[in-house]
Amino acid sequence: MPLTGARPVPPALTEDPLWWRSAVIYQVYVRSFADSDGDGTGDLRGVRSRLGYLKELGVDALWFNPWYPSPLADGGYDVADYRDIHPAFGTLEDAEQLIAEALELGIRTIIDVVPNHISDQHPWFQAALEAGPGSPERERFWFRPGRGEHGEEPPNEWVSEFKGVPWTRTTNPDGTPGDWYLHLFTPEQPDLNWNHPDVRREHEDILRFWFDRGVAGVRIDSAAQVMKHPDLPDYPEQAGPGEHPHIDRDEVHEVYRAWRRIADEYDGTRVLVGEVWLPDAERFAAYLRPDEMHTAFNFDFMSRAWDASELRASIDLMLAAHAPVGAPSTWVLSNHDVTRAVTRYGREDSSFAFAKKRFDTPTDLELGSRRARAAALLTAALPGSLYLYQGDELGLPEVELPRDVLEDPMHFRSGGVDPGRDGCRVPLPWRGSSAPFGFSPDRTPEGEASAQPWLPQPDAWAALSVQAQEADPSSMLWLYRQALRIRKREAALGDGAxxxxxxxxxxxxxxxxxxxxxxxxxxxxxxxxxxxxxxxxxxxxxxxxxxxxxxxxxxxxxx
Known part of the structure; x- marks a missing residue:
């Protein structure tokens, strides 16, 4: 039966209070990791079946992208219920078993929390729509009348993270046009009003819910964006530090200090990891003060070109930014949002920026793979913690998918110019010479043929499967296994000078x-x-x- 209250703290959670400072953390995109039931979608039982592989790889923790019930308008970052598991991924009991079984192998679990917004299917937002203008239910969000004579224009000039207008107009019960609501991402992701006590209390309860189930930490999505200027003004011509109307406002730190107090109530270090995209190193470091987050993602390094001066500048910048607050840096080459390193490093312009992503960008995969191998050892030798996105240990390239299978809203909101992020989310190849390469079983539990993976895998991935690489001492997988083994053995690697x-x-x-x-x-x-x-x-x-x-x-x- 699912857990109904807090269980005793497993010893593995309390063995090393500083585990997070040097940890190797493997990012699991559940939908694309391993499918246990043949429906073409990865699930938690699939992850449980591969825990031995992850132990052999040498990781210390798993970070899961959102695994909650969701319409999947934005890959699960539109959360409809924080206290359950998406039916395609399994059940709450599956999650509890996964957390416990991983801990038995010495592997902790970090989950994603998305505080900026929820799904438009969440009960709160559905209640807000039904309640109508001026209702208490709408105060948890940002509903505003429009500009113009008939309210036909958006309330301000802000721009969506996915391009375009971040406002959608509602329809009143009588069929007339109503107020607008704010969504900095897709229309299916209404932004929450963090000035409202219900919003703060709900998220604090969510932290306790998962910490009670043995989760060792949370990764905080879009962490710098949750607080908005209460008047929702247009963008200023020149915004000083903390003056942007919806990014990195000073009052956001109150939220994470409250979260840190909750994390510190628990035995064993429960870490807060921020997704913080900020160009100002001093503002970035403020999130890592001793009473706020433990670490934050370092996106600067993976945005740089394969160039010695660029990479050294990034290393120096991030080490200097972290030094005043005593926090370790994090290092990462790829994630579920970014073009995979093997493809990126094989391009004439090997830096990364969302604004320049295009279809049909040439790449030299042999060169990219060589550089990605070098980058793997470079980052594994740097001070701090290391994040590894699933499939990077196999040297998987970005997949240029047919347009008719793409799901990522970033592609559609760009007018079809941006290929989106699905190319780095293609299901993993485990074994065999043809798709689905062991991602799914041959047959479902009912004896029927398994469905095709939710995104198609290239035929060339036969040579990159786990099975193929385990038999090849020159493979990327062997390199990663050796690197992580040495990193764990050598006291000089990980945290330190x-x-x-x-x-x-x-x-x-x-x-x-x-x-x-x-x-x-x-x-x-x-x-x-x-x-x-x-x-x-x-x-x-x-x-x-x-x-x-x-x-x-x-x-x-x-x-």
Missing amino acids: LVWLDTAPDVLAFRRGDDVVSITNLGAEPIDLPDHESILLSSTPLAGGLLPTDSTVWLRTRS
């Missing part, structure tokens, strides 16, 4: 601890290695003792 070494401008070399050195060659020619006792790991074979271009090596040196 980094010391840059003098090198050529197109080489990144730094020391971790007394005797571990990481060197990445981004130049055009192979380079000599410094004196060393042994090679711990190399992303590519050395050539006559030289480190080839687009390669990283870890060395044991004489301390």
